[in-house]
Amino acid sequence: MPQVLVVADAVDGSAPKPALELLTLARRIGSPSAVVFGPYAERAVETLASHGAEHVYLVKDHRMLDHLVVPKVEALEQITRQIGADLTAVLLTASPEGKEIGARLALRLDAGFISDAIDVDAGDPGYAVVATQSAFAASFTVTSAVTSGVPVIAVKPNATTPAPQPVQAAVNEVDVELSQAATAATITAREVPQSSGRPELTDASIVVSGGRGLGGAEHFALMERLADLLGAAVGASRAAVDAGWYPHSNQVGQTGKTVSPQLYLAAGDLRGDPASGRHADLQGHRRGQQGPGGADLRARRLRRGRRPAPGRPRAHRRDHQPTRLNQARSGPR
Numbered sequence: 001m002p003q004v005l006v007v008a009d010a011v012d013g014s015a016p017k018p019a020l021e022l023l024t025l026a027r028r029i030g031s032p033s034a035v036v037f038g039p040y041a042e043r044a045v046e047t048l049a050s051h052g053a054e055h056v057y058l059v060k061d062h063r064m065l066d067h068l069v070v071p072k073v074e075a076l077e078q079i080t081r082q083i084g085a086d087l088t089a090v091l092l093t094a095s096p097e098g099k100e101i102g103a104r105l106a107l108r109l110d111a112g113f114i115s116d117a118i119d120v121d122a123g124d125p126g127y128a129v130v131a132t133q134s135a136f137a138a139s140f141t142v143t144s145a146v147t148s149g150v151p152v153i154a155v156k157p158n159a160t161t162p163a164p165q166p167v168q169a170a171v172n173e174v175d176v177e178l179s180q181a182a183t184a185a186t187i188t189a190r191e192v193p194q195s196s197g198r199p200e201l202t203d204a205s206i207v208v209s210g211g212r213g214l215g216g217a218e219h220f221a222l223m224e225r226l227a228d229l230l231g232a233a234v235g236a237s238r239a240a241v242d243a244g245w246y247p248h249s250n251q252v253g254q255t256g257k258t259v260s261p262q263l264y265l266a267a268g269d270l271r272g273d274p275a276s277g278r279h280a281d282l283q284g285h286r287r288g289q290q291g292p293g294g295a296d297l298r299a300r301r302l303r304r305g306r307r308p309a310p311g312r313p314r315a316h317r318r319d320h321q322p323t324r325l326n327q328a329r330s331g332p333r
Helices: 016-025 041-050 070-086 096-108 217-230 239-243 278-290 295-303 314-320 326-327
Strands: 005-008 033-039 053-058 087-093 113-117 121-123 129-135 142-144 152-155 169-173 206-210 231-237 263-267
Touching: 005 016, 016 033, 016 041, 016 152, 033 041, 033 070, 033 314, 041 053, 053 070, 070 096, 070 142, 087 096, 096 113, 113 129, 113 278, 121 152, 121 206, 121 217, 129 152, 152 278, 217 263
Parallel strands: 005 033, 005 087, 033 053, 053 169, 087 152, 113 152, 206 231, 206 263
Antiparallel strands: 121 129, 129 142
16 A cells, blocks of 8 residues: 655654644555654654554654754655655645645655645545645635645644554664755754643644733633643733733744644633634634534624624625625635
8 A cells, every 4th residue: 555654743752643643644545654853763653653654764863853954854855765656645744844844845856735734635536635725714625636746745733633543563764865955054952941731732622812801911820720621722812922911932823823723712802802813723623624614604604793893884894794605615716
């Protein structure tokens, strides 16, 4: 069965949840394989094998972590060429680093790159893999396919639930040759963020977020207590962060972090304090779970039912309402 190569970002040797999600998705389209970088890569083999990784490629070269993304790109290029025609697709997590690695790898392989997918599946004859994306603030659901070369796809976290499927993994240690350009930029220091004991915001399946409607930094303690009860991550709007109420590392939105949880709880004045991009990410995830129309159209009906702001003519509101065509349409244009 053709291999589907999953890039597991296991820096400390522990396989993260998004990598296990990718292995679950990979089983739909081929035989899951995983590649792990760094001196502690071997520690992740057992967890990856328990989620279906039939082949695990270990790149233990310390230079994978001592430099920026180019060493990983060159290692992946060599591994994909080694697998050859038996490779169906490459899946990565849609993190900033994952998307940069994916784009660079696709360029080197003369292939296509699909970013921010919310689902992947086997394609019709002629297309090995079909990816689903949400576009234009979740107004459309788009199915995309790479028409030339090996598809390289970056998938958003929480696209699916990791499903264990234990197998006996074949472990291959890979020695890579790096170009001089790959080691031109060196990482001189790392600062490990202090752990709060809560899930990482970008990977969390439940997010509790606060805005300026909370009224002060002291009230974020309530959000933290709720998050701890739910096993959730804590987010904050831009206004709350700019006011110094919560760290910037927890900001959600276009100028902060992109989230794709299954449950999002927000407290604060959302009309006066929107976190840009937050609703688009949520609707995209809901649409991926429920199919076109479900929660997304219900959210639109709620928005249409709002009263106009004081002093604003109703005609101005009408310009911003979705038309019936926009509500009903889904799929590629």
